[in-house]
Amino acid sequence: MVEEGRAIxxxxxxxxxxxxxxxxxxxEAQAPSTNELAAFHRINPATAxxxxxxxxxxxxxxxxxxxxxxxxxxxxxxxxxxxxxxxxDRFLDPLLAEAxxxxxxxxxxxxxxxxxxxxxxxxxxxx
Amino acid sequence: MTAVIExxxxxxxxxETLALDDVTVTFAENAITGLLGRNGAGKTTxxxxxxxxxxxxxxxxxxxxxxxxxxxxxxxxxxxVRESQQYQDESKPHHAFAAARMFFxxxxxxxxxxLVEEFRLPMNxxxxxxxxxxxSAVGVIIGIASRAEITFxxxxxxxxxxxxxxxxxxxxxxxxxSHPRTIVLSSHLIDxxxxxxxxxxxxxxxxxxxDTDAESLRGEATTIVGERSAVETxxxxxxxxxxxxxxxxMAATVLGQLTExxxxxxxxxxxxxxxxxxxxxxxxxxxHAHQTSPMNGASR
Amino acid sequence: xxRVLDVVRMHLLVRLTFVTLPLIILGGAFALTLAxxxxxxxxxxxxxxxxxxxxxxxLSVGVMAQTRTFPFSQAMSTxxxxxxxxxxxxxxxxxxxxxxxFVVLGLIEKATDGWGMNGRMYFIDDFGGGNVAVAFLAYLVxxxxxxxxxxxxxxxxxxxxxxxxxxxxxGVVVALLLAIVAITKTSSWPAVGDFLIDAGPLGLAxxxxxxxxxxxxxxxxxxxxxxx
Numbered sequence: 001m002v003e004e005g006r007a008i009x010x011x012x013x014x015x016x017x018x019x020x021x022x023x024x025x026x027x028e029a030q031a032p033s034t035n036e037l038a039a040f041h042r043i044n045p046a047t048a049x050x051x052x053x054x055x056x057x058x059x060x061x062x063x064x065x066x067x068x069x070x071x072x073x074x075x076x077x078x079x080x081x082x083x084x085x086x087x088x089d090r091f092l093d094p095l096l097a098e099a100x101x102x103x104x105x106x107x108x109x110x111x112x113x114x115x116x117x118x119x120x121x122x123x124x125x126x127x
Numbered sequence: 128m129t130a131v132i133e134x135x136x137x138x139x140x141x142x143e144t145l146a147l148d149d150v151t152v153t154f155a156e157n158a159i160t161g162l163l164g165r166n167g168a169g170k171t172t173x174x175x176x177x178x179x180x181x182x183x184x185x186x187x188x189x190x191x192x193x194x195x196x197x198x199x200x201x202x203x204x205x206x207x208v209r210e211s212q213q214y215q216d217e218s219k220p221h222h223a224f225a226a227a228r229m230f231f232x233x234x235x236x237x238x239x240x241x242l243v244e245e246f247r248l249p250m251n252x253x254x255x256x257x258x259x260x261x262x263s264a265v266g267v268i269i270g271i272a273s274r275a276e277i278t279f280x281x282x283x284x285x286x287x288x289x290x291x292x293x294x295x296x297x298x299x300x301x302x303x304x305s306h307p308r309t310i311v312l313s314s315h316l317i318d319x320x321x322x323x324x325x326x327x328x329x330x331x332x333x334x335x336x337x338d339t340d341a342e343s344l345r346g347e348a349t350t351i352v353g354e355r356s357a358v359e360t361x362x363x364x365x366x367x368x369x370x371x372x373x374x375x376x377m378a379a380t381v382l383g384q385l386t387e388x389x390x391x392x393x394x395x396x397x398x399x400x401x402x403x404x405x406x407x408x409x410x411x412x413x414x415h416a417h418q419t420s421p422m423n424g425a426s427r
Numbered sequence: 428x429x430r431v432l433d434v435v436r437m438h439l440l441v442r443l444t445f446v447t448l449p450l451i452i453l454g455g456a457f458a459l460t461l462a463x464x465x466x467x468x469x470x471x472x473x474x475x476x477x478x479x480x481x482x483x484x485x486l487s488v489g490v491m492a493q494t495r496t497f498p499f500s501q502a503m504s505t506x507x508x509x510x511x512x513x514x515x516x517x518x519x520x521x522x523x524x525x526x527x528x529f530v531v532l533g534l535i536e537k538a539t540d541g542w543g544m545n546g547r548m549y550f551i552d553d554f555g556g557g558n559v560a561v562a563f564l565a566y567l568v569x570x571x572x573x574x575x576x577x578x579x580x581x582x583x584x585x586x587x588x589x590x591x592x593x594x595x596x597x598g599v600v601v602a603l604l605l606a607i608v609a610i611t612k613t614s615s616w617p618a619v620g621d622f623l624i625d626a627g628p629l630g631l632a633x634x635x636x637x638x639x640x641x642x643x644x645x646x647x648x649x650x651x652x653x654x655x
Contacts, residue, residue: 035304213498230503
């Protein structure tokens with residue numbers, strides 16, 4: 001569940017962000033507690049707390065005194081913007097590097113992407 | 128971080144062997160610290176001196192700010208069941224738990240009983256006739272259910288099968304989450320506990336070679352894989368703690384976080400990187416301890 | 428103090444050392460001695476020392492109290508002082524119980540004319556001079572002395588291993604021999620005899636208590652630096 005080589009608290013923060021992005025954790029909804037995250041991912045609660053704090057600092061989560069953590073209003077939109085900005089860095093650069101290594105031009109890659117999107121239907125449109 | 132245990136220039140000598148060599152280390156309050164190292168590295172000796180079961184040749188130990196030796200106020204707040212713990216002859220697990228219930232003020236009987244069930248510990252067999260795993264379970268149950276403010280686990284998994292070990296890790300984590308306390312977990316099965324621990328203390332040959340928080344240790348080492356000369360060029364001037372070679376391919380494990388520039392250089396040189404797990408890192412460091420300078424307090 | 432009492436309770440959790448084995452020895456010695464009495468074809472007073480075995484068996488109770496329970500007491504986070512005091516208190520309780528049993532058996536022995544066979548194994552009159560309380564005290568001091576001695580030698584063994592144990596035994600033997608030589612050289616045996624007779628049962632008990640205190644203190648001093 002947790003992978004090697006990357007700080008666990010970043011992975012925890014990302015897992016919560018993913019849940020917000022795919023809608024399974026709605027805005028205004030209560031976010032999982034530190035202890036729930038720790039038990040689910042089998043990690044130290046302090047590490048889980050570090051991940052949660054990161055999201056609080058980013059404004060994705062809001063602390064409500066005595067109740068717990070809640071997803072901030074507008075958090076999903078903000079995350080979408082952030083992920084879209086980072087998309088090229090995270091996914092395109094490695095893709096193009098590998099393509100170059102095996103002798104595929106950017107145009108070849110674009111063609112491949114085109115082929116795949118027409119042959120594989122969008123999973124969200126077919127339940 | 129508040130230090131609840133302070134070990135200062137601690138040395139333990141047994142005739143010819145130096146079990147602990149000028150060890151200075153602290154343990155953070157209400158955190159889980161992994162005390163890692165090979166068999167015979169000095170883990171049990173360190174824990175037994177902190178709990179005043181054993182004696183220092185030189186140096187001092189303080190827990191809750193006071194010396195533990197003959198100090199009931201300090202000792203009663205600590206629990207240390209040895210890996211090789213001796214129990215009273217002819218005693219059964221329920222005798223050991225009854226004693227623990229008397230001596231540990233925070234003892235939770237219900238918790239102990241549910242752990243007995245989860246570990247399937249036979250309560251009416253004498254401890255002497257228990258299997259190694261069942262013997263470990265007795266110590267683990269005392270350790271968790273005592274809820275002592277400082278609890279030491281001394282290689283608690285010996286003889287436990289994979290299921291029982293997972294029970295231990297899960298129950299420890301759950302109980303720690305609801306009742307935060309200081310836990311020192313001694314182990315050489317590092318992969319299994321890597322995610323449970325907040326701090327890491329690595330002891331090798333009686334000396335502390337790593338003392339830092341687990342998160343900053345992750346990514347502290349990377350293995351660079353690729354064509355030999357390219358790897359050698361990249362690793363020049365870096366601290367290399369291990370190398371493997373296969374034909375013209377070389378894998379070198381380097382210490383230090385990689386920067387963006389490093390990653391760019393690696394991509395340019397056609398080199399791959401592989402993450403190094405905590406266990407691999409500790410194995411490499413304790414294999415080469417004499418060549419590696421200590422990383423004490425890397426980011427505390 | 429409550430932790431000292433907890434040490435007593437810990438010792439008694441497993442009844443084997445302090446209850447079961449002493450009772451087995453007591454019963455066995457009793458039955459064996461009765462059998463011997465029955466086999467002796469004389470009508471005179473039959474004397475058997477085996478009845479005293481349970482008192483001396485407390486030497487072994489002391490050994491077991493140390494070897495079986497000290498390492499475990501360390502896991503229970505007791506101090507060595509708590510363990511020492513609790514162990515001595517347990518020994519005292521057990522010695523008291525045994526002394527009470529001896530008094531009862533001694534009285535029965537007296538009332539039944541030596542179990543109907545003119546036998547003597549509890550010697551209640553010799554120990555107490557006709558006084559039940561003094562006999563109780565005498566039994567108690569002997570059992571406690573045996574217990575404390577066993578405890579101390581076991582602690583010496585635990586801390587200094589076999590070599591230390593033999594050194595301690597040799598030391599005691601040499602000291603006793605020196606005392607005997609000194610008394611013989613100065614021809615003071617009659618004086619020693621007079622002193623012991625003058626001391627009387629209570630005086631002897633007081634000497635016993637003093638010896639217990641010295642041996643017990645030695646145990647504590649050795650235990651202070653003993654590892655489980």
